[in-house]
Amino acid sequence: xxxxxxxxxxxxxxxxxxxxxxxxxxxxxxxxxxxxxxxxxxxxxxxxxxxxxxxxxxxxxxxxxxxxxxxxxxxxxxxxxxxxxxxxxxxxxxxxxxxxxxxxxxxxxxxxxxx
Amino acid sequence: xxxxxxxxxxxxxxxxxxxxxxxxxxxxxxxxxxxxxxxxxxxxxxxxxxxxxxxxxxxxxxxxxxxxxxxxxxxxxxxxxxxxxxxxxxxxxxxxxxxxxxxxxxxxxxxxxxxxx
Numbered sequence: 308x309x310x311x312x313x314x315x316x317x318x319x320x321x322x323x324x325x326x327x328x329x330x331x332x333x334x335x336x337x338x339x340x341x342x343x344x345x346x347x348x349x350x351x352x353x354x355x356x357x358x359x360x361x362x363x364x365x366x367x368x369x370x371x372x373x374x375x376x377x378x379x380x381x382x383x384x385x386x387x388x389x390x391x392x393x394x395x396x397x398x399x400x401x402x403x404x405x406x407x408x409x410x411x412x413x414x415x416x417x418x419x420x421x422x
Numbered sequence: 423x424x425x426x427x428x429x430x431x432x433x434x435x436x437x438x439x440x441x442x443x444x445x446x447x448x449x450x451x452x453x454x455x456x457x458x459x460x461x462x463x464x465x466x467x468x469x470x471x472x473x474x475x476x477x478x479x480x481x482x483x484x485x486x487x488x489x490x491x492x493x494x495x496x497x498x499x500x501x502x503x504x505x506x507x508x509x510x511x512x513x514x515x516x517x518x519x520x521x522x523x524x525x526x527x528x529x530x531x532x533x534x535x536x537x538x539x
Contacts (some may be wrong), residue, residue: 355526410514411467
């Protein structure tokens with residue numbers, strides 16, 4: 308158990324709909340990262356937050372948005388869903404580097420299926 | 423340019439043999455960290471091993487070792503005595519910088535390893 312919690316684990320929805328994926332980082336971790344992994348693909352970086360502030364943006368579509376709340380949990384909102392949005396969405400958190408290696412701890416992922 | 427390059431989409435290894443998964447990286451930052459993650463078919467991402475840019479010795483964690491060649495910018499993962507449970511996708515990643523306020527991580531495209539009985 309990495310300590311990163313993602314909900315829901317599985318989600319099936321229809322095209323055009325909107326979903327929200329939730330992530331609770333490990334206790335004490337201030338950084339949250341979101342990644343998208345389509346079938347048989349690598350990890351596509353979406354967005355990164357540190358202590359509530361956006362730090363870096365990757366290939367995140369305009370239909371997607373995210374935020375990190377004061378309690379450090381994060382939500383990824385996906386709207387106007389398309390078939391191609393079907394993927395495994397990972398949240399990861401990272402401790403301050405001085406706390407250790409600074410590696411990413413991944414949640415189990417939220418598997419989104421758009422029909 | 424790609425920050426992390428994994429040139430082997432798929433690899434096969436006989437059980438109990440050793441296998442090397444290649445990874446090269448590109449950065450001009452003198453401070454960085456290199457990571458390997460394993461993703462079995464169940465989907466979770468498992469951290470395997472870490473190498474810091476200032477580390478003098480190659481990292482080892484059980485059957486995993488990282489062959490760090492700084493001048494060549496390579497960080498190959500060596501798995502010794504392969505087991506059937508090692509069959510998975512393996513990702514090389516780099517964290518650039520030493521910032522404590524959130525660093526960027528870059529991932530390679532992964533190598534699918536199949537261990538043959």
